[in-house]
Amino acid sequence: MRGKMDKILQKRKTVKEIYFIAILALAILVLLGAAFAQYLCPYDPNAQDLALALQPPGGEHLLGTDRYGRDMLSRIIVGAKVSVFSALTLVAAVCAVGTALGVLCGFCGGWLDEAVMRLCDMCLAFPGLVLALAVAALLGGGIENAAIALGVVSWPKYARLARGQTMTLKQEDFIAAARLAGDSAGQLIRRHILPNLAGPVLVMAALDIGTMMMELAGLSFLGLGALPPTAEWGSMMSDGRTLFQTKPWVMLGPGAAIFLTVAVFNLLADALRDRLDIRSMGNEM
Amino acid sequence: MDEVLTCRDLQVRYGSQQILRGVSFSVAPGEILGIVGQSGSGKSTLLRALMGLLEPTASVTGEVFVAGRRWTGLGEKELRPLRGTEMGLIFQDAGASFCPIRTVGAQILESVAAHRREGREEVRRQALDLFQKLRFQDGQRVWNSYPFQLSGGMNQRLAIAAAMLLHPKVLLADEPTSALDVMGQKQVMEELAQLRKACGSAVILVTHDLRLAAALAENILVLREGAVVEYGPADRVLQAPQAEYTRAMLAAVPRIRRD
Numbered sequence: 001m002r003g004k005m006d007k008i009l010q011k012r013k014t015v016k017e018i019y020f021i022a023i024l025a026l027a028i029l030v031l032l033g034a035a036f037a038q039y040l041c042p043y044d045p046n047a048q049d050l051a052l053a054l055q056p057p058g059g060e061h062l063l064g065t066d067r068y069g070r071d072m073l074s075r076i077i078v079g080a081k082v083s084v085f086s087a088l089t090l091v092a093a094v095c096a097v098g099t100a101l102g103v104l105c106g107f108c109g110g111w112l113d114e115a116v117m118r119l120c121d122m123c124l125a126f127p128g129l130v131l132a133l134a135v136a137a138l139l140g141g142g143i144e145n146a147a148i149a150l151g152v153v154s155w156p157k158y159a160r161l162a163r164g165q166t167m168t169l170k171q172e173d174f175i176a177a178a179r180l181a182g183d184s185a186g187q188l189i190r191r192h193i194l195p196n197l198a199g200p201v202l203v204m205a206a207l208d209i210g211t212m213m214m215e216l217a218g219l220s221f222l223g224l225g226a227l228p229p230t231a232e233w234g235s236m237m238s239d240g241r242t243l244f245q246t247k248p249w250v251m252l253g254p255g256a257a258i259f260l261t262v263a264v265f266n267l268l269a270d271a272l273r274d275r276l277d278i279r280s281m282g283n284e285m
Numbered sequence: 286m287d288e289v290l291t292c293r294d295l296q297v298r299y300g301s302q303q304i305l306r307g308v309s310f311s312v313a314p315g316e317i318l319g320i321v322g323q324s325g326s327g328k329s330t331l332l333r334a335l336m337g338l339l340e341p342t343a344s345v346t347g348e349v350f351v352a353g354r355r356w357t358g359l360g361e362k363e364l365r366p367l368r369g370t371e372m373g374l375i376f377q378d379a380g381a382s383f384c385p386i387r388t389v390g391a392q393i394l395e396s397v398a399a400h401r402r403e404g405r406e407e408v409r410r411q412a413l414d415l416f417q418k419l420r421f422q423d424g425q426r427v428w429n430s431y432p433f434q435l436s437g438g439m440n441q442r443l444a445i446a447a448a449m450l451l452h453p454k455v456l457l458a459d460e461p462t463s464a465l466d467v468m469g470q471k472q473v474m475e476e477l478a479q480l481r482k483a484c485g486s487a488v489i490l491v492t493h494d495l496r497l498a499a500a501l502a503e504n505i506l507v508l509r510e511g512a513v514v515e516y517g518p519a520d521r522v523l524q525a526p527q528a529e530y531t532r533a534m535l536a537a538v539p540r541i542r543r544d
Contacts, residue, residue, distance in 0.1 A: 176338055177382040180368045181392075182399030191395070192384050 020271040027268045030261055031088075034080040043071035045078040045231050054247050064249040066239065072253045079231040079254060082143055084261060087212040090147045090154070095205045098158025103189060103197070105159065106166025117163070120156035128153045129215060136224040143216070143232065146225040150215050154208070161204060165197040199276040206269030210262035217258055233258050287353070289314045289487050290335075290372070290455045295347035297327075297334050297511075304330045306512040307347070312455060312504075315481055317488045319498030319519065321534070322508035328491045329377075331508070332457045335489075336374055337364050352454050370400050373453035377460040379444035383432035390428035393447045400451055408450070415446050419476055438469030445476045452484045459491050474501060495538055499523050507531050 033040060042062075049069035057064040063072035105113040123131070135149035169175060169192070178192050217234025219225040221241075226232035228239075233254040240250030288311040297305040305327050312318050322328050333339050335349055337356060349356040351371050356364070368374075376382040383392055390409065397408045409428070416424030419442065432440055441461055448456055458477060462470040478501070480486055492498055498505050498519070505522040507515040507530065514528040526532045 173376045173378060173381040174384045177374075177376060178384070179338065179365075180336065180374055181396035182365050182369055183395075184362075184365065195386055196384070 016271075016274060020275050023264070023267045023271045026264050030080070030084060030264055033077065034084040037078045037081045040077050041071075041074035043074045045070060045074040046229050047071075054243070054250070056247075057249050063253045064247075066236075066250050067243070072249065075231040075236060076233070076253050076257050079233045079236060080257065080261070082226055082230060082232040083213055083216065083234070083258070086143050086147050086216055087209050090151055090212050090216070091205050091208045094151050094154040095158055095201065095208070098155035099162040099197075099201050101155070102159035102162025102164075103166050103193060106163040107170065107185070107189060107193065113163070116159060120159055123153055123156045124160075126153070129218065132215065132219065133222070133224065136219055141224055141227050143220070143226045143230070146216055146219040149219065149224075150212060154212070158201065158204065161200060162197055165200065166193055169193050169196050199273070202276065203269050203273045206265055206272050209265040210269075213258060213262055213265075217254075287314075288312060288350075289316075289352055290489075291348075291350040292335065293348040293350075295331070295334060295349065296345070297330055297339065298344045299342060304343075304511050305334065306510075308508070308511070308513055309347075310504075310506050310513070310516055312487045312489060314454070314487055315485050316504065317477075317481065317490060317502045319502030319505045320489060320491045320508060321493065321495055321498050321505060323493060323534075325510075326508045327511035328493075328508055329459055330511075332374060332459050332489070332491055335457060336368065336372065337361075338374075366400065369396065369448075369451045370453060372455045372457065373448040373451060375441070375444045375448060375456065375458045375461050378437075378464055379461070380432050380435070380437055380440040382444060383440065385432055388429055388431055389435070389443055393428075393443075393450065396447060397450055412446070412450060415449060419446055419479070421446075436469075438465050438472060441465060441469065441473050442476055445473065445480060449480050449484060453486050455487045455489065456480060457489045457491070460493065461490070462497065463492070463494070470497075477501070495523075495534055507534070 047070065049065075052061070052065050052069040053067055055061050055065040055069075057072075061071050061073065063076065065071055066075070101116050105116050131153045132146075132149040135152050136146050139145035139148060175188060175192055178188055183191065213233075216225055217232070217237065220232050220234030221238040223235075223238065226235045228235065236254040237251050237258075240247070240254075244251050290312040292311070293309050295305055295308045296303065308327075308331060310318065320328055320331065330339070334343075334345055335356075337359065339345060345357065347357065351367070354367070354371070356367070356372075359367075383389060390412070393412055394405055394408050397403065397411075398405075401408075403411075413424045413428065416427060421427050421439075421442070427435065427439070427443065435443070441464075445461075456477075461477070462473050465473060474497070477488055477490070481488055488501075490498060490502060502519050504517065505515070505519045506513055507522070507528065509530050515522055515526060515531045522531060523535065526535060
């Protein structure tokens with residue numbers, strides 16, 4: 001009976017492992033595609049040919065052309081570079097800053113905790129995208145400014161999560177035991193607190209890649225992100241919005257790219273959460 | 286014989302609430318002192334105060350000397366190299382005293398490396414030798430296990446083994462058997478006795494179980510609401526208790542009779 005159970009568990013583990021590797025491979029494929037976008041484009045993404053404007057998908061232009069006759073497929077491929085890497089850099093930056101501040105606040109407490117948390121409260125009191133709109137409007141257009149605007153509103157959730165986790169972990173016996181074993185404050189944070197809160201923070205970050213891509217696209221859609229003629233999925237959708245009823249491919253192409261990429265990173269977050277749960281590895285001896 | 290641990294008039298207060306009220310006792314090298322009291326009597330606070338592990342909000346007065354050195358008043362940095370080697374602590378729930386996401390071996394290595402300059406392989410060899418002496422089944426597998434993969438009793442035995450590797454002069458054990466079954470209790474008690482024999486360590490065994498203290502300790506200290514109500518040789522405390530509270534505790538020990 002036990003052997004049968006073990007076999008079923010082993011099979012489930014293998015399936016999970018294959019699923020994780022498949023999703024990870026997909027995410028890496030998206031990243032590689034974005035990194036080498038310029039070599040994958042069938043056409044120059046910025047080359048205009050008004051004679052070929054608004055061609056439907058099929059034929060020479062697999063996903064059709066936009067109002068300036070630019071190849072949609074090429075623009076979507078090149079757009080991945082801006083959309084995906086901006087989102088990745090942004091998530092890496094806010095995750096690092098937010099987590100570092102949160103861990104320091106949770107570990108040290110005192111005035112630092114008070115000051116940072118009140119700042120968090122202020123940032124969280126505004127609806128995120130509205131505050132980002134205000135910051136982006138203040139800084140002017142451009143994908144960098146849009147990323148800074150989103151960064152300003154996004155770090156508090158990491159700080160909150162990391163602070164809460166640190167405060168809980170600080171009370172655990174194993175932290176007291178590590179202090180007894182001779183760990184300094186820095187060692188406690190590096191060896192015990194950070195690895196223990198890495199799971200939830202990484203999952204939040206992986207989920208955030210999708211969210212950030214959507215929000216960057218949102219800002220670009222509103223004209224506060226990437227500036228023309230830069231190919232970026234949000235601004236491409238914005239370009240095509242007036243044509244949606246008559247030439248839907250101009251909007252659907254970048255929309256589908258956003259949807260699929262966000263889906264890949266969300267699935268990756270999900271698989272990562274399962275994978276980081278070390279307790280699912282084995283049973284009691 | 287010189288005492289290895291002396292505690293003089295230890296008082297701990299959180300705001301207006303007094304947790305410990307002038308606790309004094311001393312422990313000789315190799316002695317086992319049983320500290321007995323009900324839940325809430327201040328036993329765990331006493332251990333944490335001895336180790337210097339209380340939160341900064343606690344106000345502590347009195348003196349603690351370990352191997353001739355005054356511990357009270359020492360800062361975190363000065364206490365760091367002393368904890369573990371001069372005085373170690375075994376937690377009530379040893380499973381929770383190991384980091385859940387790292388292997389037991391990695392944690393033992395780290396704790397020894399913090400106190401002694403020895404190679405990883407050397408520490409691992411010493412630990413596996415000790416596991417063998419303590420009759421752990423499949424020591425290598427235990428070394429590579431995560432705490433959640435081991436039973437409560439096994440984690441507790443590992444905590445004792447980890448403490449033994451540092452050869453502490455005094456080992457504080459906070460209710461080390463309260464979460465274990467009878468067999469686990471027996472093994473843990475045997476290993477504490479072995480620790481004393483192998484390292485000459487004094488042991489302070491904190492428990493609410495008078496029978497356990499009676500079985501192991503040479504001296505017993507009875508704590509009630511943070512104050513010492515009785516302190517003396519185990520035989521005298523058990524057979525001719527002076528305090529009414531000790532008599533009540535002894536009377537409350539359940540005896541199983543078959544009619």
